[in-house]
Amino acid sequence: MVLVKVIEKSNLYLKAVVDGVTPPVINSLRRVLISDVPVLAIDEVIILDNTSVLYDEVLAHRLSMMPIKTDLRKLPKIEECEQELVDPSLCQVRFELNVEAKEPMIVYSRDLKSDDPEVRPVYEDIPIVKLVPGQKIVLEAYAKLGRARNHAKWQAGLASYYYYPKVSVVGKADDKCRVCLEVCNGALEIKEDGSIIINDVLKCTFNKWKTCEQLCPALKVDWDENKYVFWVESFGNMPVEDMVREGFRILKGKFQEFVNELELELSRGPAPSGELVAGETTEESTQVTGEEFNTEEGPTEE
Structure with a gap:
């Protein structure tokens, strides 16, 4: 049974304790959130006039790296856009930038006008x-739905995890242990008699607890291989809840695709004796001799 307890949450940040899953599963979710959750990002720029100090390529690059609000509920699924199952115009939004300086000015992201x-x-x-004064920029830009696996401009946010720390008190604190009060502020306290009280293990990361263990022999730090502190941070393109929800949808789809491929392969049955299946090679087919490449043996040492 999988248990999830949210310990911190805001519009752009989520931190939770996840119990009951293996490292490959929790790491798969982390990778999907970082590289597969789609967002809109400027991918094509048509520059009609640019007399600024920036080259066209630099200007286009700056525009592409700006995070853009993305409501996935109003857009097609990323798979539909990638496989061209829908009109491509539904997977993009047009922007326009038309500014001319009458006096020294800075062009900001708010000057981009969206359809x-x-x-x-x-x-x-x-x-x-x-x-x-006198310089101007006139351009059209098209923000398209994409994934960070293709370019960092499509990254929705960050995600990571660490093992849930299990901290035990095995003795009395010495002078070195007081450094842990600074390393893990608020996570523990030391009484006058040297006794240590653990207030909240989650106020200190697993790595910091291990540092305290090296400094303070009175602490013993271990971990649970199936329990983690998992956190997600959105770059602002969408609320963190939407980011996590889309991540689960994509991960579920990947698992289903794997199951479908596995069932298809099993339905074909074993390959006939003596025939190769996809991905297999024989030793004879991969062996390459020196004569084939007209190579000469170099000097050897005895």
Whole structure:
């Protein structure tokens, strides 16, 4: 049985204790959240006029790295966009930038005008370029739905985990143990008689607890291989709840795809004797001799 307890949550951050899963499963979720959850990012820029100090390529790169608000409920599934099962125009949003400086100014992300008012840069005060009087920029940009496995601009956020620390008190504290009060602030306290009281193990990470164990012989730190502290942080493209929900949907789809492929392979039955199946090679087929490449043996040492 899997148990999940949320210990900290905001619109962009989630921290939870996950109990009852193996490392491959929790790591699969981490990888999906980082590389597979789709967001909108500017992928194509048509520059009509650019007299600023930035080259067109640099300007396009700056635009592409700005996080953009993404509501996945109003967009097709990323699989449908990748497999071209829907109209490509449904998987993108058009932006326009048209500014001309009358006096020295800074062009900000808020100056980008979107065809969809709800699709806009996450932060309005991201500086793009400085302009002096007479300089101008006129361009069109298209934000497309994509995944971070293809480019970092499509990364929705970060995710990581560490083992849930199990801390035991096995003796009295000495002077070195007081360093742990700074390393793990609020996680433990030391009484005048040297006794140690663990207040909250989650106020200190597993690695910091291990540091305290090396400094303080009175502490013994262990871990549970099937219990973790898991955290997710959104870059602002979407609420962290939506990010996690989409991550689970994609991970479930990957598992289902694996099961389908496995069942298909099993339905074919074993390969006939003497025939190769996909991915197999024989020793004879992979062996390469020196004569085939006209190589000469070099000097050897005895």
